[in-house]
Each structure stands twice: as structure tokens, then as C-alpha cells.
Amino acid sequence: MYVVASSVMCPDVIVVGAGPAGLSAAHVLSENGVDFRLFSREQVPGIDKCCGGFVPARMMSEFGIHPFEGCYAINSVRMKFPGMDPVRVDFDFPIGYDVARYRLGTFLLERVGRNKEFVSLETEVSNVVIDNSGCHVTIETPNGRDTEDAEILIDCSGANPVSIRHGYVRGRIPNSEMGYGRQYILERGPNTDEYDNVIDFFYGHEYSPGGYAWLFPRNDIAVIGTGGLVSRVRDDETPLDTYLHRFMDHVVIGEQLRGSHVVSKEAALMPLAGIVTPSFSNRVMLAGDAAGHCSPVSGEGIYYSMVGGACAGEVASLAVDESNFSEKSLIRYEKLWRSRMGSDLKWGAWLQHRLLDGGSSSLGSSLLRSEKYQRIVAEMLIGERSVRSAIIACAPGYLRAKIGL
Template sequence: MGYDVFVVGGGPSGAIAAEDLARAGRRVAMLDRAGRIKPCGGAIPPRAIRDFQIDGGMLVAKITTARMISPTGRQVDIPIENGYVGMVDREHFDEYLRKRADEAGAERLTGTFLRIERDKDGTQVVWRDKASGEERRSATRLVIGADGARSAVARAEVPGGDRIPYVIAYHEIIKAPPASANYDPKRCDVIYDGRISPDFYGWIFPHGDNASVGMGTEVDGVDLKQATAALRESAGLAGCETIRKEGAPIPLKPLDRWDNGRDVVLAGDAAGVVAPSSGEGIYYAMVGGRVAATAAQAMLASGRVRDLKLARKMFMKEHGTVFRVLRSMQDAYYKSDERRERFVSLCHDVDVQKLTFEAYMNKKLVSARPLAHLKIGVKNMAHLLRLVSPSWV
């Protein structure tokens, strides 16, 4: 007996898709390579905890302040009012989600995706079993490709899936130092400095007993390990014990198409749903898994392959505007240290601070204060046109 849906990938997007479909009574397989921990700052907003009923015990820290650091070392501390940023450790969080899918009825398979084959009897996923090394074939009606930024499913099956833009992210998990002026276990530091990253940013994110220190870039030839070492040195973290080192691509633009018009739909990083500018991906990956499951359910019920397009349509309807705004911000301010200096200066504005984190926590642009938006827009244009100098208070 085959499956209704075969999910390739057991990260947040694949696990949520498998769980949703299993709870709906579908026969589901979830194939995961196992043993890999994705490099990730680990931040999730309160909305993710609400929407996906995340056990509060999975949070290793609750961040209440974000510190923006400019190329000249200027600092802006932004309080996160009426909320927090939750931090998770991907080593444990992803497995937690996979176990939920398993408990809901999805069959967990451990191995590597090889290809999709089709014949008169239908669609088969060909994969290699990790334990035996043998090649296996699993019949299925639909495939959800949730296998990451360099998705083998996307490359083989979906137009444009082999040309997705991405940054390379690298981080080191270190033993957290005692609290000090340089390190606060309830504060995320975001470093906008061309010496750390010429086109993105560096970060120091507390994870309870540990911390994630890293950076990302699209620029070829940047030594990510050297840049991270420089970041650790400047932050007084060079002497902290290093627990592990990880690197991976992070996509920064949703694909124009998420399905192959037949029997495949993409989810999460495979579809490119990581927020530009911030690089936030966990929440959007989970949403991507949910809309992929919704589209799969619709197609299985109706028999219409066009229903697979619902995944991208639903996601972009709710989050497309935020992605476009963040892309514009990245294009405007990440080009040079002079622009980065202006961006951090702009973050001094109280309205910028409030609207930014209200939007982050609730995952939608805030429209309740039109005068604040107008004020921010004017200041933004003044900085971009160099009509004002970066100001510090």
C-alpha cells in the first residue's frame, strides 16, 4: 500500500506538513536524513508558539531586548515591549516537531532522497535507506519537497528550483559566558559591519546555557570562519568553549512557482520562504509546511492538480507584502557601511522600534498608527537621499 503524501525533509516545514496531513487522516511518510543540525539563530515569534501550539519548554531563552550595532560601534538597544523573542535549539526543536508528526500517525523514514520516477502505475519516490544502504521505492499520490535551500526535489521537478538566490550562513555554538556589559542572556545582538559581513549581518543570540555567534553573506570569497572569529574577538567571546560549528545556505527570495503542475509541491526553504533582511526562517518554514499540506489536501480531495497552487497563493497573500518591504530594506541599507550606519541611526526612532517588533511578533505590518508610518517614511527617504547625517543620542 502506498502513501497519499510523501514528505521529503523533516525540518520544521516537512514536520508540520506531515503532522497536519496525518491528523487529517492521510497516509503520510516523512523522509529525513537525520544527524544534521541546521545552522540557525533559533528565533521564533510568539505567533509561532500560538499558531503551532509549541510547548513552552522548548524555549531555551526569552529575549526582551535587541541591540543593533553599527559599523562605527554605535549601539541602539530596542526593548521588546509587550512580548519577547523565543529562542530554540534546532537540535532539539526539529526532533520535537518530528516526534509530533510521528505521534499524529506519519511514518518516519530515515534516509536520503534520490529521485522521483513515474510509470503507468503512478508516482514513486526513490530513496536510500540509511541503516541498510539499500535503495527503496515508495508509491505515493503526491510529494512535498521540504528538503532545504538546495532542494533536490525543487531542482528536479519545479521550474526555477535550480536558480534560487541565497546567502551562506555560518555560526558557532559556544558555551555562554556570564552576564556582563558585553553579553546579556536576554538580549540579541545584531552587528551591521562590513568587516563581519559585506552584505548581510553578524549576530550573537543567547540560547540559555549556550549562544549562537555567526554571520551570513552572498559574496563569494568571504572567509566565514575568519569573520566569525573576528566577531567573537570584538565581542569578548573568543575564549568561550566552542561546542559545534555549522554552515548552510539560506534562501532570500520565494520561488515564482512552488509546484510542478502534476504531483509535487514545495515547502519551507525549498520554496525560498526565508524573510529578506532579517533571515528569519523557522516561523515561515512552518507556515510553508502548513499551506503545502492544505494544498495537498485540496488536490487529493478534488483531483485537480491546479489546487497545488494554493500553497504559494495562501502564503503570499498573508506574507508577500512583508517580504517585499524587507527585500526593499535590505537592498537599500545593506549595500555599504555608510548605509548601514544610517540604518542603525534610524533605529533610534521610537516609532521604528515599536512598529518593527509589533510586526515581528504578530507577523503582519502594523496599520494602526498612520502618522508613525508617515514619519518613518520621511526619515527613511531623508537618510537614503543623504539629506541628513546619521544622528546618535
């Protein structure tokens, strides 16, 4: 646990949130020698976060991260589409790792290095005021209320970010573009086989209200969940728990979970809006879920949050060096993250709308039965292939299926 009185009297940057975005920003700021403070309400980074925990291999590669304690290698993707049996796509290499969010958070905190002393946990930002003189935050600590000032605020405080709640940057993402997920944490029973190294995606109205159900295993723990857009979840008469039990009752999932028991239940919001702008204003940048940095197709947000946080850290470092904290200076942030991941978010939103309007069956059953196109879809879901590339690769097969060739 880190609850530290920093030696930095007035840091250049305040980071709110110790998720992948916040800790990625802190890592970049630390590397660039920028004075910062990071505040997080959690006692351990990620301990309270509802998350499947899949870390794509491309995140590990792009950020120079090797498997760490608690990483469970995944080598296969299993998918079920309406009217079809589950299909499994195997890979010759780890496509990613399932890991508990507190283990990921602890690792990313250590990655900040010696400057992790400027990270204050169990410290919640309760108020934000931004004016021409700087950013002023009120913090609630175990020892009482305090204040902190800085030149720039990087808000990584989740899908309902504190800066937006206090009237800065933009309005809240609407329920028609915000996802809601419900998941169970299961523990493997004694004298049962280890979980297989496969992640599951089950599509169709039998398993979710317009989204999909998932199963992510990690050692002796499995995470199963389902969900959809908030607006659809609210309008649907079937409780999410009913969808989850249908999912668990499927013969393939039931075999994987045989002997397991539920140890906890949780739920969370996730932005599924695609590109959300603006992501900055005078002295403020949003990153991670706060900025909508989450795949509209798969709901995977760890990779996108890491990219968004790193971009915010880079631009904040430049702004501090130039002593320019205006919108004209911080616009570089939005341009940077859009150049690095904007295509996935844009085309992911397009594909999501297409699937919601017609269901996964609208892609054509003959296309989805093809091993070639099943692999393309699997590669897209795990981040081994961009969404745009997957759409282009599937287009010929889709057209052939539609005209009956």
C-alpha cells in the first residue's frame, strides 16, 4: 500500500486514477523527468475494478512488457454465433494473457520506478476547479481532506470521470453508447482439471441483450460475464443473471466450469462509443475509459487505455517543457491518440452498429462457417488484426454469401 506525502510541493501534472491509463501516463512522465502526483481511491491499483482481465499480446509487445506473476497464457479463441456450434481457433503462440486486475495494477505501479513515491492510494479526488492559474483538486485521504494544485490534469478516473462531473471538457457518454457488463468470478473446485487456455465469445440473443457473453480463465479462477449497451440492458425484460446462467448451462462452457463455484459477482460500465471528442480542454486531458478508449466490438480496454495514457503523458511532458497548457497546445494529444488507435475505434463503432442492427447472422452464415473467416474474426477480437483490416479481408466472402455464390 502506498499512501505518501510527496516531497513535490506543487507538481506540474496531476493524474487521477491508477488504472492502465493513469499508470501508463505516470510511467511516461517519470521517464521524462516531469514532476507529477497520481491519486487513486483504491488501496491497491485495480483491486476494485470489474474486468475480464485479458491483456493482448500486442500490448505486451508494444510496451516492452514480459509476462509477470499471475499471467495465464491464452492460446485459443472459441466463438459461438447464432445457429452454429462453437468453433475454436488455435494459435501457435500466446495471443495474450488473462490476469487479475490487481496483479496488473501492482506490476504497472512498479513500472513507474522510483517515482512511485508520488503515487497516493486511498486518496479520492472529490472536486476539480480549473482556471487561468492552474488545476486545483480537493482530495479525501485517510487523514482527512486536503488540496493539491498543478498546471495540467490527466483524468483517468473511469467511465464517469471526475472532471466531466464538474463540468469540464464535454458531456457524459450517452447510455446508447455506454456498455454495462455483469460478471461472476468462479473458483475451480478441488480434484478438477485446470481451465483450458481458451477465451470464449458467445454471440446471440440467447446469451446477451445485443452484446455477447465471455469466459476468461486464469489459473484457478474463471471470469464469466455478459452485457450490452445500457439502453438495451434497461429495455430488456430478461435479467443479465438469466443470460449468464444460460451461458453456464451450455455444454461446452459447463464442461470448462465443471466443479467450479461462484465466489463473487460484480458489474461495471464501459464506453463503447468509438471515437469520442473532445478528449481535452484547457489544462485537461481525458484518457482510458474517461476518454472512451475501449473497443466497441470486444469491450477490451486495457491496451487502448495504455496507449491513451502514454499519449497523454507525452503531450503533458511537451506542454510542461513549453509552459503552454492551452487547448491549442493540448490538441496534439487528440491527434496523437487518434493516429495510434483511432482507426480501431472508428471501424469498431461501425461494425458494432452493423451487428446491433442485423445481429451477427447478418454477416452471413456461410461466411461465419468458413475457417478462413473464423480466424480473421478471432484475430480481430484479440487485437492481432485491426478492425479495418478484418472488415476488408471479410468483404469478398460477405459479398459472395449475400449473392449466393
